[in-house]
Amino acid sequence: MLNMSISTVSRALKDHPDISKETKEKVRELAEILEYEPNTYAINLRTNNSKEFGVIVPAISNYFYHSFISSLEEEVRRYGYSLIILQSVDDPEIELENLKRCKQSRVAGIFVSITSKTEDIKPFLKVEDQDIPIIFFDKVPAFEACNKVCVADSLATQLAVEALITKKKKKILALFGDINLSISNKRLAAFEKEMAKMGSTISYTIDFANSAKAASLAFTKALEESKPDAVFCMSDEILTGVMKVIQKLAIKIPNDLSIVAISDGFIPQLYFPEIAYAETSGFKLGKLAFSRMMTCMAGNSFVQELTIDSVLINGGSI
Amino acid sequence: MLNMSISTVSRALKDHPDISKETKEKVRELAEILEYEPNTYAINLRTNNSKEFGVIVPAISNYFYHSFISSLEEEVRRYGYSLIILQSVDDPEIELENLKRCKQSRVAGIFVSITSKTEDIKPFLKVEDQDIPIIFFDKVPAFEACNKVCVADSLATQLAVEALITKKKKKILALFGDINLSISNKRLAAFEKEMAKMGSTISYTIDFANSAKAASLAFTKALEESKPDAVFCMSDEILTGVMKVIQKLAIKIPNDLSIVAISDGFIPQLYFPEIAYAETSGFKLGKLAFSRMMTCMAGNSFVQELTIDSVLINGGSI
DNA sequence: ATGAAAGCGCTAACAA
DNA sequence: TTGTTAGCGCTTTCAT
Numbered sequence: 198m199l200n201m202s203i204s205t206v207s208r209a210l211k212d213h214p215d216i217s218k219e220t221k222e223k224v225r226e227l228a229e230i231l232e233y234e235p236n237t238y239a240i241n242l243r244t245n246n247s248k249e250f251g252v253i254v255p256a257i258s259n260y261f262y263h264s265f266i267s268s269l270e271e272e273v274r275r276y277g278y279s280l281i282i283l284q285s286v287d288d289p290e291i292e293l294e295n296l297k298r299c300k301q302s303r304v305a306g307i308f309v310s311i312t313s314k315t316e317d318i319k320p321f322l323k324v325e326d327q328d329i330p331i332i333f334f335d336k337v338p339a340f341e342a343c344n345k346v347c348v349a350d351s352l353a354t355q356l357a358v359e360a361l362i363t364k365k366k367k368k369i370l371a372l373f374g375d376i377n378l379s380i381s382n383k384r385l386a387a388f389e390k391e392m393a394k395m396g397s398t399i400s401y402t403i404d405f406a407n408s409a410k411a412a413s414l415a416f417t418k419a420l421e422e423s424k425p426d427a428v429f430c431m432s433d434e435i436l437t438g439v440m441k442v443i444q445k446l447a448i449k450i451p452n453d454l455s456i457v458a459i460s461d462g463f464i465p466q467l468y469f470p471e472i473a474y475a476e477t478s479g480f481k482l483g484k485l486a487f488s489r490m491m492t493c494m495a496g497n498s499f500v501q502e503l504t505i506d507s508v509l510i511n512g513g514s515i
Numbered sequence: 516m517l518n519m520s521i522s523t524v525s526r527a528l529k530d531h532p533d534i535s536k537e538t539k540e541k542v543r544e545l546a547e548i549l550e551y552e553p554n555t556y557a558i559n560l561r562t563n564n565s566k567e568f569g570v571i572v573p574a575i576s577n578y579f580y581h582s583f584i585s586s587l588e589e590e591v592r593r594y595g596y597s598l599i600i601l602q603s604v605d606d607p608e609i610e611l612e613n614l615k616r617c618k619q620s621r622v623a624g625i626f627v628s629i630t631s632k633t634e635d636i637k638p639f640l641k642v643e644d645q646d647i648p649i650i651f652f653d654k655v656p657a658f659e660a661c662n663k664v665c666v667a668d669s670l671a672t673q674l675a676v677e678a679l680i681t682k683k684k685k686k687i688l689a690l691f692g693d694i695n696l697s698i699s700n701k702r703l704a705a706f707e708k709e710m711a712k713m714g715s716t717i718s719y720t721i722d723f724a725n726s727a728k729a730a731s732l733a734f735t736k737a738l739e740e741s742k743p744d745a746v747f748c749m750s751d752e753i754l755t756g757v758m759k760v761i762q763k764l765a766i767k768i769p770n771d772l773s774i775v776a777i778s779d780g781f782i783p784q785l786y787f788p789e790i791a792y793a794e795t796s797g798f799k800l801g802k803l804a805f806s807r808m809m810t811c812m813a814g815n816s817f818v819q820e821l822t823i824d825s826v827l828i829n830g831g832s833i
Numbered sequence: 834a835t836g837a838a839a840g841c842g843c844t845a846a847c848a849a
Numbered sequence: 850t851t852g853t854t855a856g857c858g859c860t861t862t863c864a865t
Contacts, residue, residue, distance in 0.1 A: 202836045207860065215834060237620050238560035239858035242841050247556070249599070256585060263581040267574060270602050274609075279599045279616060281567070284588050292719075300596060302555050437785050444787035447765070467755050467785065469762035520852045525844065533850060557842035750861050 199223055210235070241303075248278045249491070253309040255287040260433040261335065261479045262310065268483030269308065276491075278305065287312045293320055299466050300324050306490050310336045313378050318343070330493035334486045337502075339379065344493060345502040346486045348477035350380060353507035354387035354431075355428055356475040357457045361427045362391075366455055368400050370425035372415060372435045375407040384459065385432050410473035412438025420446075427455040427515070433464040440468055455515040462510060470513025481505045517541055528553070559621075566596045569617035571627040573605040578751040579653065579797045580628065582779055586801030596623065605630045611638055618642050624808050628629035631696050636661070641826075648811035652804045655820075657697065662811060663820040664804045666795035668698060671825035672749075674793040675775045679745045680709075682833050684773055686718050688743035690733060690753045693725040702749050702777065722737065724832040730756025738764075745773040745833070751782040758786055763780070773833040780828060788831025799823045 199206070201220070209224035227233075241247045250273060254262045270280050282305060285292035289312050299307050306329060309321070318338045325331050330344070337345040361369060371388050374381045385403070392401055400451045402423045404414035412435040419425060420442070430436040436458040448454050450470055458465055458474040465472035485505055492498045517524070519538065527534045527542035528551075534543060535677035545551075559565045572580045588598050599622060607630050617625050624647060625679045627639070636656045643649050648662070655663040679687060689706050692699045703721070710719055724730035730753040737743060738760070748754040754776040766772055768788055776783055776792040783790035803823055810816045 199593070202835080203859080204861080205835055207573065207858095208835085208860050211860095217834060220834080234619055236560070238556060238563070238565070239841090240860080241558050242554070242556035242843090242857090243741065243859045243861090245556070245841070257575075258582050258585040264576050266600070267576040267602065270600060271604070274601070279601065281589060281597050282584070282600050283592070283597065286589070301552055302597070348652065361782070441785065441787045464785075467759065467782075469759045521842090522844080522853080523851055525842095526851090529844095535850060538850085554842050557857090558844085560841090560859090561843050561845090563857070 199227060241311070245303070246305055247303060248280055249302065249304045250278055251281045251283060251295075251307040251309075253283045253292060253295045253299070253303070253307065255284055255285055255310060255312050255336070257282065257284055258276075260464065261461055261477075262370075264463075264479030265334065265483045265486075268480040269487055272487040285312050287314065289315045289317075295472040296320055296324060300327070300329065304329065304331045306332070306494060308332050308334055308486055308490070310334050311338055313375070330490060331488050332490050332493065334482060336380065340395070342500050344489060344500055346482060346489055347502065347504050348384040348482060349507040350477075351387040352504075353459045353475035353477050354371055354384045355391055356507055357429055357459055357473075358388060358507040360457050360473055360509055360515055361429065361455060362395065362399070362474075364427075364451075364455060366399070366427035366515075368423065368425045369427045369429055370416070370419045370423060371401055371403045371429040372412055372432075372439065373403065373405050373431045374435060376405045381405065381431065388429065406435060406438060409434050409438035409441070412436075413442050414438075416442050425454070427457070430456065430458040433458070433460050436460065436464055436472065440472075442507040450514050452508045457515055465510070465512060465514075468514075472514045473510065473512035475507050475509050477507060478505065518546060524554060532580040551828060563621070564623055565621060567599055567620065567622045568596055569599050569601060569613075569620070569622040569625040569627075571601045571603055571610060571613045571617070571625065573628060573630050573654070575600065575602055577744050578782065579779055579795075581805075582781075582797030583652065583801045586798040587805055590802055590805040603630050604634070607633045607635075610720055614638055614642060618647065624648045624650070624812060626650050626652055626804055626808070628652050629656055630654070631693065648808060650804050650808050650811065652800060654696075654698065659705075660818050661737065662818055664800060664807055665820065665822050666800060667822045668701040668795075669705040669708075670822075671793035671795050672702045672778045673709055674825055674827040675747055675777055675791075676706060676709040678711065678775050678791055678793075678833055679747065679773060680717070682745075682769075682773060684717070684745035684833075685747045686741065686743045687720070687747055688721055688734070688737045688741060689721045689747040689749075690725050690730055690757065691721065691749045692753060694723045699723065699749065706747065708712070724753060727752050727756035727759070731760050732756075734760050743772070745775070748774065748776040751776070751778050754778065754782055754790065758790075768832050777833055783828070783830060783832075786832075790832045791828065791830035793825050793827050795825055796823065 206224050209221045258262055283295035285295055292312050318340055319332055333343055334347045373385050406415045416439045430439055456472050457473050459477055460474040461479050465474045482505055492515040524542050527539045575581055601613035603613055610630050637656055639649055651661055651663045691703050722733040724733045734757045748757055774790050776790055778792040779797050783792045800823055
């Protein structure tokens, strides 16, 4: 319509320095009028990349992941990217399918939190070989040579325990999640290290629960048996189980019992008094994961494991 | 490598009836060995469609949306589709950008829950004109001629109120969300309709709160002023605000006060006793939205508004 | 400053 | 049953 070649138009539209001002103006005007939209499929084909990242998580409806995803989405949007969300429903097979989908969609990069049963991470490494960077977050493989961003399990545990110690608690009940999850073990190890520091001045009991209900049960039992003066809850799931019993028995917090948790903060502030917690923020982790991805995509980067800080958020529960 | 043309390979790979068994076999074998992956960009360009849906929500980190998204993802995955997630952070401008992104990515269809400030839905209708079906869900425009799937606001409200009436409650405090939100108004209207049915046998107070904190305040005030024997909470947000005060004042549920809410169920079961609620399931809405999308894509369908049922889930709170 | 032309990897109509 | 070919809409090199 403007009597110029396709290449001129293409260049004009992307503000190429070779094109004269007047031409650019004309092209832009007509594009506006015609409501021209570049065909993303063609661009992707031609440039062999797309402005999309894949995100593979065990489940979106999780205390932690949706805040991670939300924060990540905010970040990538600024850079013109979008997020393709895939759930593995904690099934390694579906996880593998999802990975394949990402590969086939030729996403620019993949964020993945592995399932609790994922054993073989070779498929992930293979995708990386094809120049699709992978950032593992939260639930990361033990394997060394991959990019990971994690919450500070040890630090968070330490902060939570220290808060209890400061308040001179003597009999701590520590409740952890599924014993098979690496996160449980990391936090358990950190907990025991803190206890070791204190020597025999503090006694403690440890139990595991793989659901809120199990946590309620474990807590109820411990209440009778070990009569703790403080409870350490490894996760929101554990905390909700404990808090339900506390409401049921009308236990006075913090007079009868102190509570401290590790959480991203949503659940703790539902209660009165609000529960003190060591923060593990999905929000912050999202930002970190993104910046790590950008570095990887730039290409000049070593594989490494990054950790976000944790802080203790005070509540009236200790 | 196999001494055959590209088209033969293409057809063999997609099990075209014209191709002989042996050829297919050979092609598949070699494809396996070579780890051939079809180039999605090229397919999209050629076929002019992609196996992706856009999802535009005010925020992922919301009581309701992440369960909707989670359920929708499960569903679309079965059909080989993926979900592109875009947040509008309740900003109509960003919402518009997101819509544009979807259009440019030429998604197969869009699921959208509009922001509380979205006034102009013409841009959405325009996208529909380009044969990208749009399913509005949850927060839908008042405009008639578009496809909507919603939770049953009236029914849920009715069920919740009926539960209170059955228990002979006489002084109901009804707490609603942001007065500007259509959802608040729908539920309010339904509530008043139920009250009208009862004539003067029941007295009630109505208040609005646009945050959990505001709900706490409104509830505290009402407690002193109107001394209700039951509280109706329009949403999880309201419920959490109310429950915090209840814990603070150690109010006995249901002896001192009955509580009923409208919720998808996660929050109500955090408390003891568990809170009775009329269910508005993001999970079910996801399934419905998807099936509606498929119908629209098939092309033979009228514009319509669909609603998912609600049921009362009993708790110990009434 | 602009144009011509090749080609990204695939599909499908048509030919053989 | 298989091959030839055009073309999807764009980017980019090379020529002018």
